[in-house]
Amino acid sequence: MKKQIKELTCRALHNAVAAYYVLDYLAHSFPVQLYEPFTAEGNLSSRPVFRDGQPVESREAVARRNELIERLASLPPVPGALDQIVQRFGTDLVAEVTGRSRRLVRWGDRLAVENRAASANLAETAAFMDDLKRVLVFSEAGGTGRSYHAELSARNRRLRVHYLLEPGWKADAAIQGLGRTNRTNQAQPPLFRPIATDVKAEKRFLSTIARRLDTLGAITRGQRQTGGQGLFRPEDNLESHYARDALRQLYLLLVRGKIEGCSLQIFEDATGLKLMDANGIKDELPPITTFLNRLLALTIDLQGVLFTAFEQLLNAKVEGAIASGVYDVGLETLQAESFVVTDRRPIYTHPATRAETRLLTVTERRRNRPVTLDQARDYLADARAVLLLNERSGRAAVQLPAPSLMLDDGEIERRVRLIRPMEHHHASMKMMDESHWQPADRETFAAAWNGEVVDVPEFADSILHIVAGLLLPIWKRLPNDSTRVYRLQTDEGERIIGRRVSPAWAANACANGASSLTPQEAFSALMEGRTVLDLAEDLQLRRVRVMGTHRIELSGFTDAMRDRLRAYGLFSEIISWKLRMFVPSDATGAAVLAKVLDHYPVVRIGEREAA
Known part of the structure; x- marks a missing residue:
């Protein structure tokens, strides 16, 4: 029944719009005047032909125009989006809240015009909210003064998937429409899906x-x-x-x-x-x-x-x-399982108002949600997916195709996406060829993947440093690599809005300077990638990327230091014919870093410039 509605409406639309505009345009604008060639000063040109002051039509052009009009008039009508939806799913499933007072419906094998009463929109809305109809289509006429969200008091508390078909040009009207399915007292927020063709x-x-x-x-x-x-x-x-x-x-x-x-x-x-x-x-x-x-x-x-x-x-x-x-x-709102303020330090007081700028240390706890083996295997639905195993580390990954990247010089860099239990990142095909990733069979892959998932703790704790309170007077003193403003709510209900700063900036802002940075905080700061630690005897710690993974590298060491550093727990690799030493990136990294900092104290805490 719904298909018929759509076809009829579409045909009427096609005949009224396409015939009137397109066919009328062809009839009056198709070039049919006859031209003749002539030579002027040795140049061949053309000019229109007139007879008794009247233009002469080309019989060939007229025939082509008439043939084109006949072909267009014989094409099947293109249905409108509303009619396609109604026709595809049927009026028994689709609730229509629009300004239409008439529509085409199919009764048996016949098409008929259905008149819609003024109260039809109220009945259709009630049918959708009572879960009698699963699909709702509303236009701007139904986009104000109504609610279609998963209200807790309604029978239909299903997840709303809101397809934005024609957003229009008015932003306030678009917000009105989006707000119909995303309101307070709802069981769950909707999923918004903008619609676009491949044009x-x-x-x-x-x-x-x-x-x-x-x-x-x-x-x-x-x-x-x-x-x-x-x-x-x-x-x-x-x-x-x-x-x-x-x-x-x-x-x-x-x-x-x-x-x-x-x-x-x-x-x-x-x-x-x-x-x-x-x-x-x-x-x-x-x-x-x-x-x-x-x-x-x-x-x-x-x-x-x-x-x-x-x-x-x-x-x-x-x-x-x-x-x-x-x-x-x-x-930007930060979300986690828990936020606990563990330290508060005033770093600025306004002389006139006595308003304070405070440096807050917040412990953030997030629940780890590793990708399970079944979820990893689901990626194999893509025929281009490849199961990989790292020959050196024993880690498992799923390789998927990724969009190529156009470099500044116009060259195309082919890339892949690596899915791992707790992370995913992109890598170039050139980097993959030089890495230790190799294809693996399903059994070997499953054993390595499950081994990593089992080792993932239920929660992961991290330290955030937030500058909150009066910010404008010290805005220029804050790091300029990122101007993001965050908000969060602690377990005690306190709401915090401020700028997030690196552990290095926080340590330098406090009176104790570098000594206030503990080994665990130093490890977290280095892994975050925005901190550089200068140590005694010209050593330096910073995060680098090697074979697609982040590592903490110790540079500046001498030949006499190698054995001692290995004894502390650092490991070495020869990369491009050069010996490089790294701090382990796993759970033992903080303990290894503590031994290094105990023998080579921190001289200066620096911040890396944004790439």
């Missing part, structure tokens, strides 16, 4: 609503995260400064001929945008909004080529910013 330029519209939602959230709530409802990813905003940087890099690659499938000439001819002048590449290149608008006029294939290259560059910019901790996500 690349369509992301232009999602980008606009994402930017406006973020802007509206920053104005009304003081945080971009709340405005966008967590619906969009950083890459979805195509008008951010990351996107502008990626676009300029795309222009440079086009000029150098590094974009496969689109030369500079093809790009300029298709978009009408000029990147070069007499002096070379222009200083004022076309802005991001112009580029995105011109994409809409390109062929689907050319859209795919340009937008794919642009997306790869944008993803690389965003991933780099997130990895280095400089990506601004606004006010």
Whole structure:
């Protein structure tokens, strides 16, 4: 029955819209005037033919126009989204809350027009909330003054999966619609799913609503995260400064001929945008909004080529910013099993108001949720998945394909994704070829994987250092590598909002200086990657990445120190014909580090610059 509704509505829509607009456009705008060739000053040209002052039509062009009109008129109608949903699932399953007063339905083998009463929307809403209908479709007419969330008092407390089909251009209206399924007193929050086709330029519209939602959230709530409802990813905003940087890099690659499938000439001819002048590449290149608008006029294939290259560059910019901790996500809420404030120290007091800036030491406890063996095996549903075992460490991993990365010089870096029990990361194919990862059979893989899962503790504790209270007077004294603002709630109910700082900054901010950093805190700070410890006798500890994994490396040692350092528990490897020494990254690392710091005290605590 639902299919018939959709077909009828779609046919009516097709005939009314497609016939009226497309066919009428062809009838009046298709070029049918006859032209004749002529020669002027040795140049062959053409001109329109007139007879008795009237233009002469080309019989061939008229025949082609009529044939095209007949072909378009004979095409099957394209259903609208609403009618497709109603037709696919049926009116017995779909509750429709829209402004339509009439719709096409199928009764048996016939199509009929159904009149909808003014109270139809109330009845449809009640049917959905009472779990009589599983699917709800609502438009802007049903997007205000109603609630469709998993209310605790309703029969239907199922998880809502909210598909955002047509977000429109009004950010406040989009928030109204999103708020219908995400409200207080609900059993569970919904899952938001923006819908887009594989036509690349369509992301232009999602980008606009994402930017406006973020802007509206920053104005009304003081945080971009709340405005966008967590619906969009950083890459979805195509008008951010990351996107502008990626676009300029795309222009440079086009000029150098590094974009496969689109030369500079093809790009300029298709978009009408000029990147070069007499002096070379222009200083004022076309802005991001112009580029995105011109994409809409390109062929689907050319859209795919340009937008794919642009997306790869944008993803690389965003991933780099997130990895280095400089990506601004606004006010971010920290969540864990437990937060306990273990130390409070005032580090600044305002002379006039006596308001304090405090350095808080917070113990964070998170529940470890390792990937089980069954979950790891589920990845084998992808035919490209490979089970791996590290010959040196005995660790197991699942290798999956990952998006390639476009480097600054236009080269494509092929990458894979490694899934491990407690982590996952990306690695280049070149790095994998040089590593000790080898394919493994299922039995060997299962034994190694389960061995790692068993060793994972139920909880993991870590130390956070939060600067809270009065921040503006000392804002410039805080680390400039990350300006993120976090909020959390402790077990006692205390709400904390402030800037997170590294253990190195916290140690230097206290009166005791470097001695206030315990071996466990030093180990955690080094593994976090933002701290460098300078030790006595010109030794230095810092985090490095070797074969895709993070390690703590001790550099600056002499030949006479090797045996002593090995006795402390450090291990060595020869990498690129050079001996390097590392602190174990497992549970024994803090104890090994304590022995090193006992013999080689910390001279200075430094902070690594963001990559």
